[in-house]
Structures are given as structure tokens and as C-alpha cells.
Amino acid sequence: MYSGQCHVGTMQPGHLHCQPGAYSQYRLYQWPVSSVPIPMSHPAGLQPEPVPSHSEVGGSGRCPPQRAAPSVLTATSMYSGQGHVGTMQPGHLHCQPGAYSQYRPYQWPVSRVPIPVSHPAAPPAHTYNNAPMVRLPEGFHQNLQCVGIINGEPVFTLPAGVFPPSVPAAPQLNTSNSQEKKCESEQEDDRLYIKRPPNAFMLYIKEHRPHVEEDVKMMGNGAVNMVLGQRWKSLSAEERAVYYQQAQREKELHAQQHPGWSVRQNYGKKRKRESKRAPKASKRPSVLPVASTSLAAVTEDSTSRAAVTEDSTSMAAVTEDSTSRAAVTEDSTSRGAVTEDSSCSSVYVSDIYHLPQENSVSSASWLHVLLTAVTSLSSSAGLTQSPADERIWSYTK
DNA sequence: GCTCCTTTGAAGCTG
């Protein structure tokens, strides 16, 4: 199940079971479905908007926003002429990249997969954090790794770097400015920083913090965590097991996406100042003047407890969500999907779009990029196909 | 703008 392969046959439509937690039904309800229709045919005559300049993206003299990824032409800018794709925002997607949901964007090295600017009528695409999402003609997916199923259709990923050098890259930014060089350096450092996967408790507090914050608004974040710690301890073994399993999946997924990575690499990267705190034994206050009252109220409040219990009812959905690498689906007619992988640029393979020949020039150009990428991938990477299910492809770096 | 606070758990380090 978690060996990196996609057991399509075990999946339920609308769920990403092959990449645990990659999909959230809960998140689906937050997706502005009606606002993001996917055109069923190629919108002809769409003109790409110019790639924003550095100053446009990040303002003068400042590091561009990490999500801006100025070297990548986003689907928003490419296809804003139709389909309201331009309304897609990370916030809409609510992609909490899962274990990586709170990972910084630099951990999604999508910027290494530049999308050529010169494709005025490229196939409809989606992005998440600038990761291009496109649909390929049937048969193209054979050399790609399936990462899940959305609306009954397989979602594949395309490892970063497989795009051929011939792919025209986005304009290079002027890096003569020393501050920009510094920004580049910082961003490079950021990209190299891989956060550790969350443990079970981290997953728990991430899910339940909003509820606790509502209950005890007057408390600081530290006190909220104390409450969460109490609630965590009050959970049954079965309830906690859900999070342990989820954390295990996160860890395995993290290991797949970052082979060779160790928490050791992060040591010192977030080193705290010399602690002014008392030794750990006396660090925790036995009683917090304010928090203790609230804590007692929260703990004893049957309503709150009921709320927490009810939360666990929806836990199943949310549980899968919290690892969510980002999965978005749209209405059943357009059946779009967005997925995101920390090490891959995502490609949505589907036979819905048979690339129209009337757009042969631009589409062929666009297609060439993908074809070359897939070919490059299959020829250079250690792709293996599951003997049990031909839809299963594993990509080993 | 950086660090602390606060929780639990996982992993690495040290003796």
C-alpha cells in the first residue's frame, strides 16, 4: 500500500488511497467548484500573459514571494483567458501539502520544471504552487508514476528535471543586484531544507487546534498546546492509533520523496538560543493562573468533549487530508484535478483531452515538451511496471 | 525580525 506504487484497483473514486492522505474530501467542499470549469476543448487564441518581471513579482529590492516562482509561467497566466483558471489560488486549493502541508514551497521544486512561455494554445492546465497540471492523451501515462486516483482517474507525477534542456526556460532574472543574489542564496538554502515529517501528535494538533482555539480564545498558543496535550492523552488507543498510522504513512512518504534524508540534516538549522528556561522538570508550570481554569473547563466541559469526539467522527476524512499532498477536484463534468508532489511536477493523465489537431502548431509544441519529457523519463529513469497491474509504474531516482 | 513558549513523538547524539 505504501510502497510507492499505486494500487488503483483498491481505490475509491475521489480518494487518493495509493498515496495516503493525498486527498481530502473535506478539502473538496472548500474547493470553489463552479468557479473553475475546465474547458472540454482547447481554447483557441489564448494569449499567454507576459511573465512578470522581478519587481512585479516581489517588489523592488525584496525577495520575491516564495510562491511567486517567477521563473515559472503558471497556468493562471497562461490560461486566464478562459475557464476561470485564473481564479485558482493556493488558498482555494487548500492544499496542505500534507505532511508537507506546512512545508515551505521550496520543498516543491516545481520551479525546476519551467513551462515554456511560447504556447499560446497549450492544453488546459492547472497548477498548484506553480506545479503544472496537464492532461495527456491516452497512452502517455505508461511511463509515469501513479500517485493516486481522483474522480476515478489516475493522477501521475513527472519527476522534476525530466523536461529536456530544449524546453525554453523562463527569462532569467537580472541577478546583478547583490541583494537579489542574497535572495537567491537564501532561496537555494530554503530549497535544500527539508522539514521532518510530523509525528502523530503534530498531526493531531494541526487538526484540532482550531477547535481548541475557539474554546479557549483567551489562551496563548502555548496554553492551547497544553490543552491539546491533555486531550491527546485522553484519547483512546484506537483514536491515537489513527494518527500514529497516519504519521507512519507520512514518514514513509517522506522517505520516498527524500531518500537519504535524515533529521540530522536539520540539526542546527533551527537551533534555539541558549535556553533561559528552567530545567525541563520544572519547566512546565504546575498551574497556569489563567490557563488552568480554562483547562479545567475544557477538560470537564462535556460539550467541548463532545465536540472533540465528534471531530473524531470526521477524522477519517480529515485524517486522509492532513497528509494531503494537495488534491483538488472540480465538478464532475470538467473533472479537473490538481495534485502536488514535493519531488515531482504533476501531470494529470487522462484521455478526456485528445489534443486537437487544429491547434497542431501550439499543441504539438506543447505536446513535444511532454512527449520529450516522458520519453526522457522512460529512457533514463528506472521505471518498472507492476506485473500485477499494468497501471502501476514505479519511478526510482 | 528573531526567539520563546508549549505540547508529544521521532530520531539523532552522547556518555
Place this chain on the structure above:
DNA sequence: CAGCTTCAAAGGAGC
């Protein structure tokens, strides 16, 4: 191997 340290998340507070 036991015990300690660091870091995952979160955001307000303090320096």
C-alpha cells in the same frame, strides 16, 4: 542502552 537534545506546528509575546 539510557538520557538528553533537536525539531516538527502554531501564532502571539517579548526582546
